[in-house]
Amino acid sequence: KQEVTQIPAALSVPEGENLVLNCSFTDSAIYNLQWFRQDPGKGLTSLLLIQSSQREQTSGRLNASLDKSSGRSTLYIAASQPGDSATYLCAVGSYNNDMRFGAGTRLTVKP
Amino acid sequence: DGGITQSPKYLFRKEGQNVTLSCEQNLNHDAMYWYRQDPGQGLRLIYYSQIVNDFQKGDIAEGYSVSREKKESFPLTVTSAQKNPTAFYLCASREDRGAKNIQYFGAGTRLSVL
Numbered sequence: 372k373q374e375v376t377q378i379p380a381a382l383s384v385p386e387g388e389n390l391v392l393n394c395s396f397t398d399s400a401i402y403n404l405q406w407f408r409q410d411p412g413k414g415l416t417s418l419l420l421i422q423s424s425q426r427e428q429t430s431g432r433l434n435a436s437l438d439k440s441s442g443r444s445t446l447y448i449a450a451s452q453p454g455d456s457a458t459y460l461c462a463v464g465s466y467n468n469d470m471r472f473g474a475g476t477r478l479t480v481k482p
Numbered sequence: 483d484g485g486i487t488q489s490p491k492y493l494f495r496k497e498g499q500n501v502t503l504s505c506e507q508n509l510n511h512d513a514m515y516w517y518r519q520d521p522g523q524g525l526r527l528i529y530y531s532q533i534v535n536d537f538q539k540g541d542i543a544e545g546y547s548v549s550r551e552k553k554e555s556f557p558l559t560v561t562s563a564q565k566n567p568t569a570f571y572l573c574a575s576r577e578d579r580g581a582k583n584i585q586y587f588g589a590g591t592r593l594s595v596l
Contacts, residue, residue, distance in 0.1 A: 375524065403583055414488075414572055414587040460524070464583055468513065468532075468576065472524035 373398045375463050377473035384451055385481050392446040392476045394461030399439045406435050406446050407460040409475065415460060419446070451480045485509065488573050488588035494596050495560065495567060503558045503591045505573035513576035514556040515585065518542060518569045525572060531556055560593060568595050 374397040384390050394404070403422050407415040419428045419435040421444070427436040434447040448455060458475040465471075486507045495501045507514065513532050517525040527540030531550040545564025550556055560567045570592050574585040 380522070405584070407587075412570075412590070412592065414486075414589040415574075417584060417586070420584060462525075462585075468583060469527075470515075470585060472517075472526075474522055474524045 373401075373463055373465060373469075373471040375461060375471045375473040377459075377461055377476050379476060380474065381477040381479075383479040383481065386451060386453060388451050388480075389447070389449050390451055390478070392448070392459050392461075392478070394444040394446070394463075394473055396442045396444075396463045396471070398465075399442055400465070401439060401463050402466045403464040404435075404437055404444050405462045405464065405470075406433075406444075407462060409458045409460060411458075418459075448478075451478075453480045453482050456480050486573060486575055486586055486588035488571075488591050490591060491589070493591055493593045495593060496596050498562045500559055500561050501593070503560070503571055503573075503593070505556045505558065505588060506554055507556075507575045507586075508554060509575055509577065509586065510553070511575035511577055511586075512553070513578075514550070515574040515576070516540075516546075516548065516556070516558045517572045517574065519572060519590075520569050528558065528571075567593055569593060 376395045405420045406418045421437045432449040437444045458477045460475045461473040489504045515530045516528040529548040531537040547559045573588045577584045
């Protein structure tokens with residue numbers, strides 16, 4: 372059974388700093404990996420989707436990388452802003468359409 | 483506006499009562515999902531449905547029931563058998579676009595016990 376771990380559980384940084392969120396998974400036979408943002412009391416918003424054949428995806432100040440062999444993905448946020456404060460969830464998709472979620476990293480960007 | 487609508491936003495359950503959470507989508511997606519989210523934990527799958535009139539148990543189906551009579555609707559009933567129902571419930575639908583496999587989420591329903 373796929374296990375997904377996100378470290379750290381919480382992170383606080385000053386505005387403008389570049390930061391990296393980590394996601395690790397136990398089974399490298401994945402179909403895709405998705406990073407989501409969740410604001411308090413809200414649903415999930417998809418940020419980036421990486422297919423198993425890809426190494427990275429970029430959207431604006433966000434860059435997600437995937438290393439299947441080591442079971443890791445990172446989400447890089449450049450020039451962080453207070454509006455980036457949220458919980459970031461990593462989800463690993465399998466070939467049977469199953470999706471496993473990490474517990475998330477709660478990010479606070481201080482002005 | 484295309485999307486997934488969950489209602490109500492907040493729900494309170496009395497002991498011994500069954501309550502139903504609504505999930506409606508107008509994205510024309512075949513597959514729909516129900517997840518439970520507890521503080522400090524990832525989302526856990528309760529039930530999923532790949533097509534109308536078919537659904538499968540997820541990892542934590544005990545104490546829950548679903549139906550899928552229409553493509554657009556996938557309601558979740560939290561029965562009195564679910565002894566710890568307080569949680570945030572998220573509904574999702576899946577888009578199969580070529581090789582992609584993307585889930586879209588509703589805004590969630592927070593269920594509390596009175």
